[in-house]
Amino acid sequence: MNWNFQLGIHPDADQLSVFVEGAATSLERERMLAHLAECEECRKAVFFMQPHEETQPATRTPVKGWIWGRLLPVGLPAAALACGLIALLVHIWPRDSALRTPQQVASLRTPEVLPKTKVAPSADSEMDQRSGAQKRSFAPASNLSNQENLSLRKSLNLPESSGQAAAKVAAPETTTANLSANAPVGHAGGSAGGVMGGISSQLPLNGRDVVNLQQLSTPANTQGAAAQNSLAKERSLPQLEIAKDSGQAEAFARVSGRITDRSGAGISGARVSLRDAGGKTRQAITGADGSFHVTELPAGRYQLIATASGFKTVQQSIQLNPSQLAMLQPVLDIGTASEQVTVEAGAEAVNTEDSALSQNVDARAIGGNGNGLPQSGYARVFGVNGDGRSVAYGKQFLALDSTGNLVLSHNGGKKWKKVRPQWTGKAVSIELTPAYSSEAPPNPKNESLGKASEAAVFLLTTDAGTVWASKDGAHWHQQ
Amino acid sequence: MDIPPANIDQTEPTGAEACAASGGSGIAVEVVLGAESRLLPEMLGEELWRAASAELVELSQAEFADALETIGARDNFGLDPGKQANERQREMFWRALHLEDLAIARGCALGRESAWRRFLAQYREPLTRAAMEMTGSAALGEELASALYSELFGLTEREGKRWSPLLRYSGRGSLMGWLRAILAQRRVNQFRKIGRETALGEIEPAARVPEQLELKQLEDLRMAIKMALSSASAEERFLLSAYYLDQHTLHEISRVLRVHEATVSRKLKRATEHLRKELLRTLRGRGLSRRAAEEALGTDPRDVDINLRKLLQKTEGDPISNQERQE
Numbered sequence: 001m002n003w004n005f006q007l008g009i010h011p012d013a014d015q016l017s018v019f020v021e022g023a024a025t026s027l028e029r030e031r032m033l034a035h036l037a038e039c040e041e042c043r044k045a046v047f048f049m050q051p052h053e054e055t056q057p058a059t060r061t062p063v064k065g066w067i068w069g070r071l072l073p074v075g076l077p078a079a080a081l082a083c084g085l086i087a088l089l090v091h092i093w094p095r096d097s098a099l100r101t102p103q104q105v106a107s108l109r110t111p112e113v114l115p116k117t118k119v120a121p122s123a124d125s126e127m128d129q130r131s132g133a134q135k136r137s138f139a140p141a142s143n144l145s146n147q148e149n150l151s152l153r154k155s156l157n158l159p160e161s162s163g164q165a166a167a168k169v170a171a172p173e174t175t176t177a178n179l180s181a182n183a184p185v186g187h188a189g190g191s192a193g194g195v196m197g198g199i200s201s202q203l204p205l206n207g208r209d210v211v212n213l214q215q216l217s218t219p220a221n222t223q224g225a226a227a228q229n230s231l232a233k234e235r236s237l238p239q240l241e242i243a244k245d246s247g248q249a250e251a252f253a254r255v256s257g258r259i260t261d262r263s264g265a266g267i268s269g270a271r272v273s274l275r276d277a278g279g280k281t282r283q284a285i286t287g288a289d290g291s292f293h294v295t296e297l298p299a300g301r302y303q304l305i306a307t308a309s310g311f312k313t314v315q316q317s318i319q320l321n322p323s324q325l326a327m328l329q330p331v332l333d334i335g336t337a338s339e340q341v342t343v344e345a346g347a348e349a350v351n352t353e354d355s356a357l358s359q360n361v362d363a364r365a366i367g368g369n370g371n372g373l374p375q376s377g378y379a380r381v382f383g384v385n386g387d388g389r390s391v392a393y394g395k396q397f398l399a400l401d402s403t404g405n406l407v408l409s410h411n412g413g414k415k416w417k418k419v420r421p422q423w424t425g426k427a428v429s430i431e432l433t434p435a436y437s438s439e440a441p442p443n444p445k446n447e448s449l450g451k452a453s454e455a456a457v458f459l460l461t462t463d464a465g466t467v468w469a470s471k472d473g474a475h476w477h478q479q
Numbered sequence: 480m481d482i483p484p485a486n487i488d489q490t491e492p493t494g495a496e497a498c499a500a501s502g503g504s505g506i507a508v509e510v511v512l513g514a515e516s517r518l519l520p521e522m523l524g525e526e527l528w529r530a531a532s533a534e535l536v537e538l539s540q541a542e543f544a545d546a547l548e549t550i551g552a553r554d555n556f557g558l559d560p561g562k563q564a565n566e567r568q569r570e571m572f573w574r575a576l577h578l579e580d581l582a583i584a585r586g587c588a589l590g591r592e593s594a595w596r597r598f599l600a601q602y603r604e605p606l607t608r609a610a611m612e613m614t615g616s617a618a619l620g621e622e623l624a625s626a627l628y629s630e631l632f633g634l635t636e637r638e639g640k641r642w643s644p645l646l647r648y649s650g651r652g653s654l655m656g657w658l659r660a661i662l663a664q665r666r667v668n669q670f671r672k673i674g675r676e677t678a679l680g681e682i683e684p685a686a687r688v689p690e691q692l693e694l695k696q697l698e699d700l701r702m703a704i705k706m707a708l709s710s711a712s713a714e715e716r717f718l719l720s721a722y723y724l725d726q727h728t729l730h731e732i733s734r735v736l737r738v739h740e741a742t743v744s745r746k747l748k749r750a751t752e753h754l755r756k757e758l759l760r761t762l763r764g765r766g767l768s769r770r771a772a773e774e775a776l777g778t779d780p781r782d783v784d785i786n787l788r789k790l791l792q793k794t795e796g797d798p799i800s801n802q803e804r805q806e
Contacts (some may be wrong), residue, residue, distance in 0.1 A: 013660035017652035022737050027559050037716030041667045048663035052612045
């Protein structure tokens with residue numbers, strides 16, 4: 001071999017090509033590498049010898065299988081279409097499912113404003129009614145589309161209707177209150193009605209059993225003559241707006257209260273049934289704090305039955321007049337025996353011209369003692385202003401019990417607190433300032449009433465004959 | 480094309496000389512054996528002659544057998560020096576040759592017209608393309624290829640006789656590879672000539688004269704590098720030189736060594752670490768503390784290449800300059 005890699009001796013082209021092509025023996029390769037490591041020019045030659053890497057032309061990879069090859073032009077658009085459909089479904093699904101949730105459906109309702117006519121009660125119980133919650137029907141206020149069936153979902157899809165629906169969802173009680181204040185026909189008091197409407201609207205969102213809080217609307221003048229098949233009709237939002245705007249909403253009685261045990265703790269899950277003379281039953285399940293609300297009750301006599309597991313069943317007969325709000329606080333005793341108490345409530349005419357305050361079951365009728373408010377017994381009912389034992393002004397309720405304690409509620413009787421006596425002696429009577437008795441609460445929009453509201457509202461007379469006045473029911477000063 | 484046959488009847492083997500890359504012309508080394516000392520069996524010779532299609536390039540069986548015998552003797556049949564090849568090893572060596580390429584090359588070297596036609600038809604275009612790739616220019620590539628053609632054609636004379644570099648082709652590699660090697664050597668030769676004519680302004684300014692202490696450290700380092708490099712394998716030294724001195728990429732090196740790029744990277748890292756350790760050990764052996772040795776070397780192994788660049792090229796003799804001195 002002529003591997004003369006001494007100084008100055010370089011491998012010839014044949015040796016280089018043998019090395020580059022990998023044909024050299026291990027010894028030749030070792031010697032060539034040793035030379036290349038020290039010889040810059042031979043290294044250059046070796047690297048020059050490397051053919052330039054040509055960029056591989058973009059060859060189309062043959063598709064395996066004739067089926068895939070043929071389906072490829074169709075498959076790609078199909079895949080894109082499928083992706084688009086999936087994206088569309090994902091985009092649409094949440095809205096669709098949201099509409100199906102009972103909470104949303106319940107909150108969309110504005111039960112305070114009801115069509116004047118042709119709202120037919122069902123002969124079935126409300127529980128049965130609720131099984132088709134979305135199919136609960138309202139007839140339109142006027143002659144508009146009495147035969148027309150417009151679903152809620154459809155109306156939501158309309159641009160103008162969806163806007164209205166959103167507004168109602170956002171503030172249903174506000175809308176109701178404003179509309180009610182201007183209503184020429186009285187109903188259950190603007191504020192009171194609005195508050196209760198708000199409560200009933202929010203209750204489903206509290207996770208309560210909203211089914212029992214729904215109500216059937218039966219106007220007094222159509223009571224007993226309802227068309228059963230009208231329940232199957234769906235009510236659209238535009239129609240609801242028409243009903244509101246017409247101001248012909250009918251006033252209904254409402255029953256609200258709290259079921260407690262002897263210790264005053266609320267009983268949750270208790271069933272409250274209100275059965276009218278015709279046998280139609282409205283039911284409600286108390287919430288976590290024992291409270292219940294039944295609204296849109298047609299006037300009439302009702303049998304209230306409160307049952308709870310582990311407690312005695314309480315029955316109570318109440319008379320509800322239009323636009324009344326009955327505040328009940330049944331107390332259940334532990335046991336299984338049932339107890340029936342008959343409450344004779346005198347029907348009280350309501351001044352519908354001025355949307356009077358809640359005029360509920362006459363307090364004097366409860367227990368028959370005339371001064372038993374608030375009793376620890378079955379009911380705490382507020383009657384007409386001027387009975388000397390209880391007054392109501394807007395959402396503010398004041399009541400005197402038999403021992404002379406004054407209790408105050410700022411939220412329409414939902415919660416009570418005892419007013420610290422700031423007067424000397426025993427309070428014997430309480431009344432509203434005569435100018436405001438039997439009047440609607442001051443409306444901020446009404447300037448004259450706004451000015452009048454600055455005067456004292458509540459008047460309290462002690463056994464010493466002194467008169468104390470308070471504007472809010474909590475702070476009193478002697479007159 | 481009437482080409483006088485090249486003179487290959489050199490009975491005096493002159494040994495290997497510098498190839499064309501070194502600037503000198505290669506000298507044909509031909510060993511003409513007598514008929515009585517032929518190692519190639521006649522039947523095998525005929526078989527290989529047919530396999531090489533030597534008849535198509537007007538190459539006789541005897542001429543082709545001579546070529547095979549000469550190549551076998553020159554490369555010791557692929558065995559290490561000093562080893563004697565047996566008949567089987569010789570046969571395997573001959574059968575492994577690129578016989579057709581060898582026949583064409585030998586036919587061209589002998590001036591056979593049919594061989595040249597085949598050569599031109601088969602290699603002219605690839606050769607020109609390869610020259611263009613090396614030069615990066617069509618004109619320079621054409622020029623380089625034309626110069627090579629004339630040289631291969633045997634227009635150069637040595638001692639009054641025509642001589643063709645194709646005589647040096649052994650057939651162990653492909654003829655195209657051999658042609659690329661020749662082209663690369665010529666291209667390097669061009670670089671060398673251009674380098675001589677570099678303008679004075681392009682010459683790097685003289686390095687700063689190091690301080691006496693630095694000179695001492697530099698000398699230590701130079702000696703340490705020399706010893707460390709001597710302990711490294713040939714492949715490691717090639718890797719270090721190609722990567723750090725020539726700035727070739729791992730991919731380019733991997734193509735030369737015919738291994739994967741990752742293998743080159745791994746080997747290079749190992750070589751660098753080995754070199755650094757050897758340098759530190761050598762420096763400490765020369766009386767430097769570890770800290771001083773690391774300072775002299777540079778804590779970062781990648782700094783070694785700077786020192787290599789300054790010193791490695793001077794550790795070995797410059798073959799070109801030696802060649803020039805010989806000339």
